[in-house]
Amino acid sequence: MINFSKLRLAAFARTCRLLQTRWGSQLVECGPDLSEQGICAVDPCDPSQCFDQPRVVIIGAGMAGLSAAARLATKGITDFTVLEANERPGGRIHSCWLGDVVAELGAHWNADSVTSNPIMSLKAYEDPPRPGVPAAEHPRGLMDRVVAGKMEFPTTITAYHKFRQIEKEAAHLYALGGSKQHGSMLNFMSIRIQQELHQYPEEQQHDAARVMFGLVHMLQAKCAGDAALLCADHGGCFMRLPGGDVRVPLGLVGALAPLLRQIPDGCIEYCKPVNCVYWGTSPKTGYRAVVQTTDGSEYPADYVIVTVSLGVLSQCHDRMFCPALPGAKLDAIRCLGFGACNKIFMEYCHPFYYWHKGDLNTLNVGGTSFAGLCGWLQGLGRIEVVPHSKHVLCAYLSGDGAVSMESLCDMDVAEGITDVLRKLTANPNIPYPKMMLRSHWCTDPYFAGAYSYDVSNSGGQAQRALACPLPGGSDPVPPVLLFAGEATVPGHYATVGGARLSGIREAERIVELTVRLKGPPLPTDKPKETKVEAQAK
Template sequence: MTPTGATAALVLAVLTLAHHASLAAAAGPRVIIVGAGMSGISAGKRLSEAGITDLVILEATDHVGGRMHKRDFGGISVEMGANWVEGVNGGKMNPIWPIVNSTLKLTNFRSDFDDLASNVYREKGGVYKKAYVQKRIDLSDKVQEGGEEHSAKLHLSGQDDMSILAMQRLNDHLPNGPSTAVDMILDYFKYDYEFAEPPRVTSLQNTIPLATFNDFGDDVYFVADQRGYEAVVYHLAGQYLKADKSGGIIDPRLQLNKVVREISYSGSGVRVETEDNKVYKADYVMVSTSLGVLQSDLIKFEPQLPTWKVLSIYQFDMAVYTKIFVKFPKKFWPEGKGREFFLYASSRRGYYGVWQEFEAQYPDANVLLVTVTDEESRRIEQQSDNQTKVEIMEVLRSMFRDEDVPDATDILVPRWWSDRFYRGTFSNWPIGVNRYEYDQLRAPVGRVYFTGEHTSEHYNGYVHGAYLSGIDSADILINCAQKSMCKYHVQGKYD
């Protein structure tokens, strides 16, 4: 080669390198993950294990963990959202359990529901006779067993699915399902307390039997560690993001208080704009926001998501499950073995019905937990905490008419439904959707990928579902980015 030719080649090489450097700078991180909850952190870990480490995680709040979030209350650390490892001591290992129990050794307690029949309170005070309540529990269990048998006979496509309430009508011939105060609270405890929505809207085929308990076991363990259940998410994040000695994430690839407002996508890449007018560019984006956020107008997609995708998002339910913590100057409720959970049989379904005391978990804290869901959750979120406290005191004084029930000194009322970063607590399978809609919910749209507990094929609504969905969705992206296997197959609705 002549000197002139060599010089020209050198100039060309420099220009080419500069051009590529410019493109690389413009492209930004290879993958943007929207959300630092369990599924987003899990997806990032799986991508990193596959060699995709050029990441940025944009989190709208000031913390990692999403709906796994602790809060100081009355001198203890309580969980605003997820609290249990659900599904333990079965045939398979729940993937969250060894992290909680062995790796991190988070303080946890097996929840004891065994003597619930002794702890059902009348609306005007006193408990129902144990024998009577047990008889109603046995009937409810028998109806559910019939539901399991019926569910097993339904076509796998879901075309014959029905609501749990319809199943109850088939099995016990009551025109409106459970209607007495005792039957209503037992029904609420069995279904609403688990799915956060009533049997009339919940799918039979996708919830009975429930894969979580079928696969992992019937036991559930309450996490009551001052580090918080969110320590699991920090632990996973620390395996690929730089952390300090206390476990806090200090990696610049994690950016907090970054509210994503627009995601633009094309065949060549993605562009993500945040509320503070920052712009991030990448090859792909993984959206791990809650289903409730996808159903809201917080994030605009440009171009708009296709109709099939929008319909799949709107057809699922984002339920609301509210754990209200109440502190007192002294205890007035029964304690001891078999007393951890107690029920209030109101004539108004779901009205401050499920209670838990913390003799073991938080000794001497004098704190009770009452759980409400669905319409009651939404109603309570729209009133003052003081009004909620007044209602709770009326209920407790009705339940414990012969006790000196002091005024509560503090109350903590989460507002998941009103929070624009969540718009609910977890997803629920309603009647009318099946695996076809689920596949569409999880399916990518071009370079936009989706994950979250709502995309978990068998465990939606659970912490382990969020964890596994992050892995599953990351694998779909990895297949495209590294193996050029970008086609995602959605089986026909009735195939």
């Protein structure tokens, strides 16, 4: 039987050689982009040929660790283990339900959550897109489909006019600064768009949604201050109930779901605090590093991606690495600070702050409102109403006050915040909260703080030095330790987006090394099996 696939490949190869002979360097490479094939970038005509995989251990299942694991998996490297000290993924992303909102005890959305933000892109461009989410990619333009070309003209026109009608409704409803019972303006518009989509025939609903939600993105660009609200409104899972799809908000933790779906089952191990990383082991073991956890388990590795927080690195570097980290790395750690910051969420039976004369969110303008406070309350920065909530307030603390707060009981914290609110509003009848959630980032041994900052104003040099792998690029030996996390990204430190970028950066470094070295950095003891031997087994 004639194998026509091999004949076609042979003909294609002869054509390429003929063109190369005739045109020389003017030949334009039009084949597949090998860099996108990861470790399978061996032969463009045979995508099944891949280099041997290195063994990778990732310390930490926060945004940096999960991003690195997901990128390795998409590039063909699945021989990795993620060791997480806690019983949950996410690291400093910790979303909890309280009352009528999701309380972000750790990282939270901010105003730069636009479509160029790596976290917004992670949530908004998931394939396939979630129902009701402005998630379908449209690189060819708002009125174009990715595959099928131009949309039908009547659908685009009616969708455009429907959006303008919704925009006028929102402008009228929120003309006086917002309506609490309707939530944010962008949330209201999103609900109205989903209602209008049901009026379209089923075959037109996708195109109409693309147009209207695309216009929402344009509106988002105009009102950047509300960009975070748009992201948070669509960050959730959808449940199909009688009558339609219902969105259940998840908060920022929803950004982890696309990453976790890309990671193979069994690659993440929870409740595995790391005791020591032995990265100077003998090559006779077949691996260049061994990661030991507190329960005595050992994980050999060719590469170790360290994503622990800067606070843990600062406190535990002397006993966490053997041999110890070099002086240049320790200098970089000392040049960066790790801030103490905590949040206190308080739920009330009734929104007393609506009755107060003035806006509760403006009570601390210039920092004068909290002057003269004593004890842990000196760390109080502001108290504000949680967006989209009718019952929940959030108090922010920093510095020594944030650390002291963690040692107090809930009753003492509630009493202190209530006294402050009564003084600020001149209302002695403000009740105590019926429920309270607060963070403990400073005393948590797996974080030892909340976020990094540049103490020495090094202009990013400290972050770059911390991100340098060990051994460095000038050494003849490929790196063993790779460092990721928000503290390793100049210009993006103290952000979730920075953590994601750092994880992708180190995963790409491993893929590049694997392709350049044509496999793991050390040859395996066993000879590679041939296909015939594998089939015989």
